[in-house]
Each structure stands twice: as C-alpha cells, then as structure tokens.
Amino acid sequence: MNEQWYFDIGDGQTYGPYTMEKLQAWAESGNLMPTHRVRRADSEEWTIAAYVPGLELTKAAPVKVAIVEEEDRSSALGKLVSGLGKKLKGGGSDGQAETAELADSVALCNELLEIAYRRRASDLHIDPEENIVLIQIRVDGQLETVRKLPKSFHAPVLGRFKVLARMDISERRMPQDGQFVYELGPDNQKVSMRAACLPTTHGERLTLRLLALETELLTLNRLGMSKKSLRLFTEIANQKQGMVLLTGPTGSGKSTTLYAALRHRLANKPGRIITVEDPVEFDIVGVAQAEVDSSDKLSFHSALRNILRSDPDVIMIGEIRDEDSADIAMKAALTGHMVFSSLHTNSAAGVITRLVDMGIEPFLVAATLRLCVAQRLLRRLCPDCHQGRVLTEIEAANIDRPDIAGATIYEPRACEKCAKRGFRGRIGIFEMLPIDTGLERLIVEGASEIELDEYARDRQIPSLLDDAVEKLLAGAISLGDLIESTKI
Numbered sequence: 442m443n444e445q446w447y448f449d450i451g452d453g454q455t456y457g458p459y460t461m462e463k464l465q466a467w468a469e470s471g472n473l474m475p476t477h478r479v480r481r482a483d484s485e486e487w488t489i490a491a492y493v494p495g496l497e498l499t500k501a502a503p504v505k506v507a508i509v510e511e512e513d514r515s516s517a518l519g520k521l522v523s524g525l526g527k528k529l530k531g532g533g534s535d536g537q538a539e540t541a542e543l544a545d546s547v548a549l550c551n552e553l554l555e556i557a558y559r560r561r562a563s564d565l566h567i568d569p570e571e572n573i574v575l576i577q578i579r580v581d582g583q584l585e586t587v588r589k590l591p592k593s594f595h596a597p598v599l600g601r602f603k604v605l606a607r608m609d610i611s612e613r614r615m616p617q618d619g620q621f622v623y624e625l626g627p628d629n630q631k632v633s634m635r636a637a638c639l640p641t642t643h644g645e646r647l648t649l650r651l652l653a654l655e656t657e658l659l660t661l662n663r664l665g666m667s668k669k670s671l672r673l674f675t676e677i678a679n680q681k682q683g684m685v686l687l688t689g690p691t692g693s694g695k696s697t698t699l700y701a702a703l704r705h706r707l708a709n710k711p712g713r714i715i716t717v718e719d720p721v722e723f724d725i726v727g728v729a730q731a732e733v734d735s736s737d738k739l740s741f742h743s744a745l746r747n748i749l750r751s752d753p754d755v756i757m758i759g760e761i762r763d764e765d766s767a768d769i770a771m772k773a774a775l776t777g778h779m780v781f782s783s784l785h786t787n788s789a790a791g792v793i794t795r796l797v798d799m800g801i802e803p804f805l806v807a808a809t810l811r812l813c814v815a816q817r818l819l820r821r822l823c824p825d826c827h828q829g830r831v832l833t834e835i836e837a838a839n840i841d842r843p844d845i846a847g848a849t850i851y852e853p854r855a856c857e858k859c860a861k862r863g864f865r866g867r868i869g870i871f872e873m874l875p876i877d878t879g880l881e882r883l884i885v886e887g888a889s890e891i892e893l894d895e896y897a898r899d900r901q902i903p904s905l906l907d908d909a910v911e912k913l914l915a916g917a918i919s920l921g922d923l924i925e926s927t928k929i
C-alpha cells in the first residue's frame with residue numbers, strides 16, 4: 442500500500458496527503474526549509490522534513506519504497522514550497538520578499554522552540570560561528586546540535602527572539618537580558634523563557650532557558666528520593682523552625698530540590714514564603730521571590746534583613762556564601778522561621794564543618810540545623826531499552842561493595858523512546874543527614890568531618906554511594922555514571 446504523508450509549512454494549515462515520492466522530489470530539488478514538517482497519515486507525530494543542501498544535520502524524510510505517482514507540480518503546495526525555496530537562496534531585495542523572509546524567521550523560531558519543548562530541553566542556544574549559526578539544545582544536562590543554519594539566518598532569528606524578550610534590537614554590543622512567555626506543544630502550554638544575549642566576535646549569541654518545563658518536574662516525589670528519604674525530608678521541611686541545607690557541586694540539582702521543597706510547603710502548610718535568590722531560576726506562584734545580586738554584599742545582606750522584617754514563615758536563600766549570610770540565616774532559623782538554603786561542600790557532614798569554619802558558633806549550628814542533604818544529579822537509564830548484565834567481582838570491589846558481585850546491573854542501549862541516547866531524564870542521588878541529639882553533641886564538641894561521617898555510618902544512615910548503589914541495582918543508573926558522580 443502506498444504510504445500517505447501530511448505536510449506542514451508553518452502557516453497553520455496541514456497539506457496533503459501526499460506520497461513519499463512527492464515529498465522526496467521536493468526535498469531533492471531543495472525546496473524544503475528547516476521549518477517544514479511531515480507526518481504519516483496514520484500517526485500524530487510530526488518529524489522534520491526539510492533537506493537544505495550543506496546543512497548536514499537537517500534530514501530528509503526516510504526513503505521508503507512505494508509506487509511512484511505522477512508528480513503534480515502545478516498543485517497549490519508545489520507552488521508554495523517552490524516559492525519558499527527561491528526566497529531562501531535568492532535574498533531578493535523587493536519588499537514582498539523581505540516580508541516573506543520575516544514570516545519565515547517567525548516560523549523558524551517557532552519551530553526551534555517547539556523542538557526544544559518536545560525534547561524537554563532546559564536551554565536553547567543560538568551561537569553564531571564564522572560561516573554558520575549553530576543551534577543547540579541542552580537535554581538532561583547534555584548539549585545536542587539541532588541545526589546548522591546559514592549565517593544569513595542569524596540577524597532575523599536574533600531579531601525575532603530579541604523582540605519577543607523585549608530587548609533593544611538596535612543594541613548589539615552590550616549583554617542584555619529579557620523574558621517572555623510562549624505557548625508550546627499540542628496543549629498550548631505556557632512556557633516561561635529567560636533570554637540572555639551576549640556579544641561575541643562572530644555576532645551576538647543568545648541563550649533561552651525554558652522554565653516551565655523544569656517547574657513541572659519540581660515535585661519532591663519526582664526527584665528520585667527513596668521512600669525513607671522522602672519521608673524524612675518532608676517531615677523536617679514541614680517543621681515550624683530550623684534550617685535545611687543542601688550541598689553538592691554546580692549542576693547537582695540543589696535548586697531543583699529547594700524549589701520542590703518550597704512547593705511542598707506551599708501545598709501542605711499555610712504560611713508566607715519568601716526567597717532571596719541570585720538569580721531567580723524558577724517562578725513559583727504563591728511565593729514572593731526577590732532577585733538580589735549576591736556579589737554586591739551590602740544589598741544582599743540588607744535584602745535578607747528586610748525579608749526578616751516582612752514576617753515570613755519560610756525563607757529560602759539561594760546560597761549561603763559567607764559568614765554574614767550564614768549568620769542571618771541562623772538567626773532567622775532560631776526565631777521561628779524555617780530556612781532552606783544551599784552551601785558549597787562535598788558531603789552532608791561537610792555542611793556542619795563548613796558552617797563552623799565560616800565562624801558560626803558550633804552550639805548555634807547544633808541548635809538550628811535540622812537536616813543536611815548532599816546530592817548529585819545523574820542520567821536516568823531509558824527503561825525501555827536498558828540491558829541487564831552481571832556485575833563482576835572486580836567491578837563490585839572497585840565501588841567498594843564486594844557484597845553485590847554477581848547482581849544484575851543495566852547498561853544503556855538505544856531505542857526510539859530515548860532518541861537512541863540510552864538515557865531519558867535525570868534522577869537524583871541523596872545522602873540525608875538528620876541532626877539528632879547525638880550529632881548535636883558531636884557538633885558542640887567540635888567533631889571533625891570524618892568523626893561526623895563515622896557517626897552517620899554507625900547509625901546506618903545511607904551514604905551517597907549507598908543510595909547510588911540502590912539505584913544501580915534498580916536499573917535506574919549506569920555503573921559508569923555511578924563511579925563518575927561518587928568519585929570512588
């Protein structure tokens with residue numbers, strides 16, 4: 442049977458059905474653009490149809506054997522597609538062509554945003570190089586190239602996004618920030634975008650951060666905490682006063698967990714929630730968020746003090762960087778506020794020693810700190826194609842867990858569902874160190890990080906590695922990523 446395809450050129454209408462041969466003839470004659478999409482008559486899923494000579498990463502529709510129909514070049518679509526192709530190459534100087542070019546850039550920008558949305562990307566990057574414009578998206582923390590466009594696309598694409606983000610389009614030599622909301626996907630979901638424009642030697646580069654996509658994932662039970670960890674975390678997060686501190690390297694998902702904690706509070710306990718952040722990464726409805734430049738210490742500390750005067754129940758401070766901000770956070774936690782924040786150290790026990798090193802009195806740390814959380818963010822294995830194998834004795838010894846030799850672990854493979862990457866989404870690994878009376882005593886006595894750690898292991902508190910091993914055996918993460926993230 443002849444396969445039928447529908448065709449979409451970005452003007453809001455669907456054309457077709459047409460045979461594959463017809464699509465391919467158009468593709469071969471160079472009359473398709475990166476904004477054109479096709480879908481099989483029996484499927485709802487659109488794929489990119491465009492083939493533009495010299496653009497390696499745009500792809501033609503897959504070749505299928507089918508009966509050749511006589512091509513009708515005089516059809517309305519034929520003319521339209523032909524016209525678009527000419528416009529692209531010609532760069533005509535008459536007003537009509539310019540208007541059409543503008544319309545094309547609108548369609549192209551829309552297409553790029555749709556791709557980023559569909560792939561659940563966190564960022565879209567537009568980087569001008571010497572002869573081309575590189576379009577990349579960040580999916581699960583990793584960059585992927587989606588397009589290489591001719592340099593002539595740079596100005597119209599940048600112009601379109603700058604207009605959307607309400608930036609000054611005539612300013613090309615200074616960095617600019619902006620934001621806008623755009624409806625994407627089949628359900629027209631509103632997605633908040635944060636735009637940042639930076640001049641480089643080859644022209645301005647633009648980064649768009651897609652915010653709503655992450656926000657959608659910002660619930661505690663989607664972070665990958667074990668049931669026990671989740672219970673502990675929510676129990677402490679719901680307390681009236683005290684402090685919860687998160688730690689981990691950049692990109693370990695600390696802010697995701699902080700936001701998820703705030704959303705959990707918002708949904709479960711009435712109260713005023715105020716944040717001081719640099720920058721505000723996600724907008725949360727119902728939370729007062731203040732964006733303060735933390736490198737300007739004076740304004741950062743005065744913002745923190747101001748916030749205490751505005752009678753909040755919960756305070757989130759993006760990051761504690763120095764003694765002053767630690768001091769304000771401690772005082773807030775002592776005076777009837779629940780404080781969430783993050784700190785740069787490597788381990789949960791390291792949070793305690795870092796606070797003391799900053800100059801905070803150990804008894805104050807013991808009195809306010811309720812929970813230390815160390816976390817890392819790993820790629821989640823695609824559950825549809827991951828493949829089991831036996832963990833060897835050497836491998837088990839290498840990760841310091843000889844007891845699990847012979848267990849089944851999983852390796853990434855490739856399938857359609859994960860776009861042949863072997864991974865889909867991300868998962869956190871956590872170490873949760875609750876401050877009990879034993880730890881309080883050790884903190885006041887000035888115990889070292891090693892002693893604090895020993896106490897935690899004696900108490901059977903799962904370490905970062907323990908949590909990672911549990912997820913390795915559950916088929917959620919790969920051995921390679923486990924070793925990389927826990928640095929054994």
Ligand SMILES: [Zn+2]
Nearest residue numbers: 823826856859
């Ligand atoms: Zn897969």
